[in-house]
Amino acid sequence: MRALIRLILPAVLVMAMTAGSADEGPRLLLGEDPDTGETASIGVVLADTVARGSYSLGGWVMCLNRPGSVTIDKIDLVGPDGGIVLQAFSSRLQSRTRAMIGNAEQPLTEVGFPARSPAVTTVCAKENQDTLLTELGLQYGKTGDATAHSEGVRLTYTSSGRQRTVDFALDVRLCAPDDTDTEQCRDLFKELRSPDQG
Numbered sequence: 001m002r003a004l005i006r007l008i009l010p011a012v013l014v015m016a017m018t019a020g021s022a023d024e025g026p027r028l029l030l031g032e033d034p035d036t037g038e039t040a041s042i043g044v045v046l047a048d049t050v051a052r053g054s055y056s057l058g059g060w061v062m063c064l065n066r067p068g069s070v071t072i073d074k075i076d077l078v079g080p081d082g083g084i085v086l087q088a089f090s091s092r093l094q095s096r097t098r099a100m101i102g103n104a105e106q107p108l109t110e111v112g113f114p115a116r117s118p119a120v121t122t123v124c125a126k127e128n129q130d131t132l133l134t135e136l137g138l139q140y141g142k143t144g145d146a147t148a149h150s151e152g153v154r155l156t157y158t159s160s161g162r163q164r165t166v167d168f169a170l171d172v173r174l175c176a177p178d179d180t181d182t183e184q185c186r187d188l189f190k191e192l193r194s195p196d197q198g
């Protein structure tokens with residue numbers, strides 16, 4: 001009888017663990033390779049930014065590790081300084097006829113993103129599979145004219161009724177006009193002012 005109990009208990013434990021993970025819903029991947037788990041770290045430096053301007057960035061794809069739906073509840077800046085703010089965020093399906101945003105000195109709604117971010121439902125592509133995913137758009141600004149910076153963003157989302165977070169190492173620096181004291185701004189300033197090397 002003891003041998004039978006020893007066999008039944010591990011089987012019940014495995015079934016409970018499997019059932020629990022299925023109820024957790026899909027996981028949102030952003031800046032992460034779904035096959036390897038490697039995460040990306042990206043740096044963006046924008047020149048000549050001013051207070052109360054809108055600086056929209058995009059081109060990052062999000063997807064789910066399995067079928068389902070998640071809703072992005074909020075996005076917070078990680079390590080903000082210098083008065084940088086996240087004015088808005090949104091998402092949209094990728095398109096074969098429209099390029100991803102890259103960056104624009106306009107609000108997200110003026111470059112084709114919906115005012116309210118729809119649920120993310122796109123499943124990550126398998127290797128060598130051509131699949132359209134979901135593009136994330138972030139609209140930055142700053143409260144003053146000084147150079148402002150953030151180290152990344154933290155997305156809080158809901159999947160099957162459960163809140164989760166995912167961090168994205170997106171280092172954004174909004175340079176003040178002619179800032180030559182901050183290394184990244186100085187380097188960009190030199191690059192923008194140098195003659196073409198043809």
